[in-house]
Amino acid sequence: MNVLDRLKNAYAGGGLREIARKSIFHCIYRINNYKTKFLVDHKKIEYGLNTTEAREKKVIVSLTSFPPRFANIHLTLKSLLLQYEKPDRIIVYLGSDSSREQFTNEMLELEQYGVEYRIDSERNLKSHKKYFYAMQEFPDDVVVTADDDVYYPSNWLSGFLKSYRKFPKAVSARRVHLMKKNGKELAFYNYWEDQCRRVKLPSFSLIATGCSGILYPPHCFKPETFDEATFKELCFDADDIWLKCMEVLNDVPVVWAKNWEVDLLDVADSTKGALSSLNVDYRKNDAYLHNVMDHFKIPVENFFR
Template identity: 30%
Template sequence: MNFIREWNRARKYRKRIRRCRSEIATRSVIGDPHQLTTPLVVSLTSYPPRYPELALTLRCLLQQTVKADRTVLWIAEKDIAALPAEVRDLEKDGLEIATCPDMRSYKKLMPLLTEMPEATIVTADDDVHYGPDWLASILDVHMDLGLKVVCGRGHRMALTPEGFPDTYDKWDQNAPGGREPSGLIFPTGVGGILYAPGALAPIATNWELAQQLCPTADDVWFYWMHRLTGGRAAMTGERRRVLEWVKDPTGGLLTVNSAGGNDNQIAAMIDHFGWPGP
């Protein structure tokens, strides 16, 4: 019975993938200007194992109902030569390709924070589908509530009786939202995260310290960086269904972090910075 249920689930997933691929192939969206008073930049990173499907995600991001001023793909200097021609071709549609040192997943935010501290930055992942109103939904919450951090998907942290973060497996994963700001909302990068100017503590770009404390969990690092400013985050209001173009059989960093990696790195952040509280 479990086999049949899993087979049906996989079949439905493949059908969704085909539908989204078709939608992207025919999507023709000319985005409206945004209403922010700051530059708006969509930023992401990738690396060679993700290159075969990267253009699909980039097309999603370049055809949003709200147009970003820049859409920047950050690639490690050692990986730039392997970038596929179909990705390079998207430069004519407004994609910018930038190189930086290999900072792994931190590449999607740290270089841009240094280059454009005055910008509103929305990060995205490189291996999932984004609907045409993805960016608009995040901007709506930001503008309605005036919050400096808004995410399309997040977890709700659980606390121990002593008031500290409980283990990651106790959290409400991919929590239902509502737009209520909370210190217990833990933004996850796959749904997109908006960072307005001043959202993060100045130490947010300290790559050496980030690698010492959070080598595989940039989400943990940037959660602490916005909480150190006294900030709270909000979600866009609905559970986000994540659609990966290709399922990674190893689970990647998600598997590492879910199997105790997040707990270890959260403990390191508490030891170094303390716990800001809910």
């Protein structure tokens, strides 16, 4: 969304006062993003896992990557190590396109501070890797997924845990879209409410989008979620769509984890946007969604109860 569109939306939502208020928030959180970058670039690395709190349910931060991102992933990982509330594990799950020989020295150095790397040398599940392994390895724990190419502010994990404590049965996401209907059918993905912040309670109409992170409570998915053959056939390139439908099948709503930040700062230019743009521009997300709905016989009404 460009600046003109933001101004139009702000004006429609409350006039010049609202424009001023949102502009101030925008500036504050842009500054906060660059503060995060400064800390990551200059603060000494320290052990980044929980050693003080005896948690009944461990907190697992899970992400994935691939070799073209290895040059800069250490910056994202360092930002995760610098969280105020520490996770119990930080695990990077990698596929058959990766090997330790490709790791940078910076990646290897972070192992002594708590980062783990797991390589599945037999397959590459693309973006599904960020949830697929962790949720099966740690079914009784909280899994928080992250992307590999942004700076995460130091209150990122604490914000998720605050949301989880308030809504322990919901998926918490910092960035959500609100699904819409067109008559009795789902509206096209492009017509959903982008980055919705007005719905404050758990809802089946909210869909979590992954770039800013998502928290999944224990046991929030049925075994079908991990049916590799099915998600490869139906929506291999859209893990957000797949997981949304799996949540609905298991009666798990989504809640916005309250934050007022603008988009998080990228660690470097990346190819991440290409896939998401392709999915939306060519309505591939709509096709993927209907593939899954048809396969599991999910009625439209289940997203709007």
